[in-house]
Structure formats: structure tokens, C-alpha cells
Amino acid sequence: MIALLQRVNHAGVTVSGNEIARIDRGLLVFIAFERGDTLEKSRKMFDRIMRYRVFGDENGRMNLSVRDTGGRVLLVSQFTLAAETSRGNRPGFDPAMPPEEAREFYEDLVSYARSTEPDTAFGEFGADMKVALENDGPVTFLLRL
Numbered sequence: 001m002i003a004l005l006q007r008v009n010h011a012g013v014t015v016s017g018n019e020i021a022r023i024d025r026g027l028l029v030f031i032a033f034e035r036g037d038t039l040e041k042s043r044k045m046f047d048r049i050m051r052y053r054v055f056g057d058e059n060g061r062m063n064l065s066v067r068d069t070g071g072r073v074l075l076v077s078q079f080t081l082a083a084e085t086s087r088g089n090r091p092g093f094d095p096a097m098p099p100e101e102a103r104e105f106y107e108d109l110v111s112y113a114r115s116t117e118p119d120t121a122f123g124e125f126g127a128d129m130k131v132a133l134e135n136d137g138p139v140t141f142l143l144r145l
Contacts, residue, residue: 027072027073075113
């Protein structure tokens with residue numbers, strides 16, 4: 001499982017010209033499921049994201065999580081993060097979880113996130129999404145489980 005976290009001042013997702021999600025200060029998280037991932041691993045990743053300290057404290061040190069700051073999370077599925085890119089000029093997607101299985105994992109993650117962090121916002125699995133953001137820093141981290 002791969003999560004790409006971007007600390008943002010604001011971010012939003014548009015599908016077919018309609019904005020479906022928007023957050024102010026918080027984390028935009030692109031998430032990819034890989035073959036062999038488990039639902040337990042998926043939930044563990046979300047918990048880690050909520051605790052990951054990427055926001056500055058009173059001394060400017062990254063000691064605060066999105067939860068500590070009262071920020072929000074925008075979670076967007078992005079299977080291309082799981083691409084094999086070590087050779088050639090075209091990505092391969094064998095490491096990525098098959099789409100129907102990944103959809104189930106994403107829907108489970110959405111349910112889990114809603115139950116633990118009701119203010120979480122979401123993209124739409126499998127949709128052609130337009131993602132707009134203002135990266136704060138920029139601060140970007142790649143997490144793997």
C-alpha cells in the first residue's frame with residue numbers, strides 16, 4: 001500500500017465539471033492499493049496518516065499531525081502510484097491491485113475513515129478526476145506499508 005501525502009492550504013476534486021470534495025488546510029492523500037494488501041493494512045495506513053507529524057508546532061518543527069491541528073484529509077485513489085517504473089519508457093501496472101478488488105478496498109477505507117474521522121473528504125474511485133491544490137511548503141511524503 002502506498003500513500004502520497006501533501007500538506008495543503010486547500011485542495012479540491014472535480015468530476016465532470018462538478019466539485020465533489022474540498023478541504024482547507026490539511027492533507028491531500030493519494031492512495032494506491034497493491035496486490036497482497038489487506039483491509040487491516042489499509043486501516044493501519046489511514047491511522048498512520050492521521051498521526052503523521054507534518055505540521056509545524058510553535059517552534060516551526062514538524063511535530064503536529066493533521067488531527068492535532070484540526071485540519072482535514074482529502075483521500076483520492078490513484079492506482080498509478082503502484083506502477084512499476086524501474087525500466088523502459090512505459091509504466092507497468094502489475095504491482096497494482098486489480099480494479100474491482102481495489103474498489104472494494106477503497107470503499108472499505110472510506111467507511112473506516114468516516115467512522116473514525118467524519119470530516120474526511122473523498123475523491124471518486126475510478127473517475128476521471130481533476131485535482132486542484134495549493135501545496136504548503138511544499139511538503140510531500142511517500143508512505144509505504
